[in-house]
């Protein structure tokens with residue numbers, strides 16, 4: 001069986017509070033936390049930041065914080081992240097930030113992804129917008145100001161391929177399965193996320209574990225820290241789940257960095273023991289998108 005992850009790799013998830021209205025404060029905070037992670041575990045190869053880590057997560061705030069994303073003429077947050085990635089020579093899943101497309105004036109919730117040279121190698125625009133209305137729970141409507149992305153994202157890295165989704169995207173199993181299947185063959189699905197205190201306790205761990213066991217890959221969820229003074233109360237509990245569905249690292253609710261090692265043998269051994277890949281009956285599922 002060919003390896004979809006080339007070697008053991010070390011990963012760090014930065015669960016930080018990035019909800020200050022001052023963007024520079026949030027960026028500096030992110031830089032400080034990445035520095036702490038790299039000091040504690042200097043051989044870390046992949047670092048992940050949370051959803052909307054550079055500004056408040058609120059539909060009324062996305063437009064005022066939105067930046068144009070492109071590699072040639074880097075905006076404030078992209079420049080900042082690019083420098084962090086190259087400084088430490090890490091693959092950086094740069095959480096997500098509000099993005100504006102200057103041609104259409106549309107706003108997206110976008111995850112920028114960098115290689116160790118600081119190049120922006122891909123972006124994922126959240127494709128499933130978080131529009132929910134749970135009585136006595138939470139009402140949120142991203143589509144009031146955001147537009148959905150139109151592509152799925154699997155990014156090539158020096159270690160293998162990684163699928164990227166943002167938060168609510170994890171509720172749609174097809175997205176992870178497409179990244180995990182040929183020809184994408186991702187070894188992990190990474191979701192910068194910001195669940196909340198209503199849906200977090202219900203579904204956060206369940207979704208991470210489900211997407212992992214469905215596809216026998218790692219799932220990695222990185223949340224902001226909980227801040228009861230902000231309008232949105234993030235769940236926290238950033239985590240790494242292995243291909244068997246076991247949570248191998250998990251944060252609490254406050255600011256914290258968690259570390260994990262991803263091991264190609266974990267994927268290969270479990271796929272050998274439970275060979276779902278050869279047993280799938282795509283001859284029977286082909287009508288699924290109708």
Ligand SMILES: O=C(O)CCC(=O)C(=O)O
Pocket residue numbers: 051129130166167168169171193194195196199200203
């Ligand atoms: O799916 C959920 O319950 C939460 C999703 C969310 O908070 C988001 O997409 O930002």
